Amino acid sequence: MIKQGNFGHIVVFMLIWAVPRIAHTQEIRVIDNKGTKVLVRNTTVSTGTSAPVAPVQNDIWLDTSDADHQRVKVWSGSSWRELTFTGIPGSIFFAGPDGVPTQDNDALFWDGTNGRLGVGTSSPTQSLDVNGYARIRSMDEAGNTDRLLKTDPNGVLHTSKVNFGGRWTNTNTTTNLNVTTTVVPIFGSNDYVDDGTNLYEVSGNTLIVKEAGRYDIRVNITLEAFDDSILNANEFDTNVNVRLALNGTPIGSFGATGHISFDNFNNFSSVHLSDILELDANDVITIISYREANSGTVRMYNSGTSSFVINKLR
Numbered sequence: 001m002i003k004q005g006n007f008g009h010i011v012v013f014m015l016i017w018a019v020p021r022i023a024h025t026q027e028i029r030v031i032d033n034k035g036t037k038v039l040v041r042n043t044t045v046s047t048g049t050s051a052p053v054a055p056v057q058n059d060i061w062l063d064t065s066d067a068d069h070q071r072v073k074v075w076s077g078s079s080w081r082e083l084t085f086t087g088i089p090g091s092i093f094f095a096g097p098d099g100v101p102t103q104d105n106d107a108l109f110w111d112g113t114n115g116r117l118g119v120g121t122s123s124p125t126q127s128l129d130v131n132g133y134a135r136i137r138s139m140d141e142a143g144n145t146d147r148l149l150k151t152d153p154n155g156v157l158h159t160s161k162v163n164f165g166g167r168w169t170n171t172n173t174t175t176n177l178n179v180t181t182t183v184v185p186i187f188g189s190n191d192y193v194d195d196g197t198n199l200y201e202v203s204g205n206t207l208i209v210k211e212a213g214r215y216d217i218r219v220n221i222t223l224e225a226f227d228d229s230i231l232n233a234n235e236f237d238t239n240v241n242v243r244l245a246l247n248g249t250p251i252g253s254f255g256a257t258g259h260i261s262f263d264n265f266n267n268f269s270s271v272h273l274s275d276i277l278e279l280d281a282n283d284v285i286t287i288i289s290y291r292e293a294n295s296g297t298v299r300m301y302n303s304g305t306s307s308f309v310i311n312k313l314r
Helices: 004-024
Strands: 027-031 037-041 045-048 060-063 071-075 080-082 108-111 116-119 128-130 148-151 157-160 165-169 189-193 200-203 206-209 213-226 240-246 249-256 268-279 283-291 297-300 307-312
Touching: 206 307, 213 240, 240 268
Parallel strands: 045 060, 116 128
Antiparallel strands: 027 037, 060 071, 071 080, 108 116, 148 157, 165 189, 165 307, 200 206, 206 283, 213 268, 213 297, 213 307, 240 249, 240 283, 249 268
């Protein structure tokens, strides 16, 4: 039994003993309802945009000041320490075989400085750098305006101008093509030119190809011969040949009309030419006509009846 006088001294002693511990630690000794002394922790958990006032060691704070990055922090006794994983800058954490977060920079890496993601490499050189094979399990069907892709020697993807082409038809019907080395004025109007003038550009009677590659070229010319023998008694039947020229130099095979007769209205003919050429950037293409036989006036027929078509193969 505790005497009344002694009880007051005991209470004062307990307060003196307990107060310093409450101020410096969250562990305190208390007497439970059975009279047993036990050690307890009075950790507090707070949520908010501002740090709790007067925290004690091991207090927990859910910091919601950044809605996109809410963080759990613990008071160390002198500062709030964020509960997070640390690793090499750029590491992407994922669950390992044992379920514990781990990192493997050779498998997955984020270059925050340059905004690049590496898969199979820790040194990405493009926005997405995959060192290995890529597989896409499903895709939508291509649309009319979709672009093809190609890779450069370093494996970097680019949109490709493969299958980009253009078609032009004649508006000139006065130039006499039955004169050797005449440049055929076939680039009158165009039906279509893919990519504007970025790939093909017409300059006078020439076509400039802006990008190196392999091109399919087709020429179809409809001709009409004019019998002006009344003015030229030496005029006889004739025929016209054509040939492609690259940067002014004729190349490839000839296209020939065959026999053109000035008698009995047998004065219509056509000439066709096709070739596949490996071109350099800014190569210039022209069509050259040649007189094969006798003189006489041979012109392209009505406007739009002769055509030049080019298509990029690779």
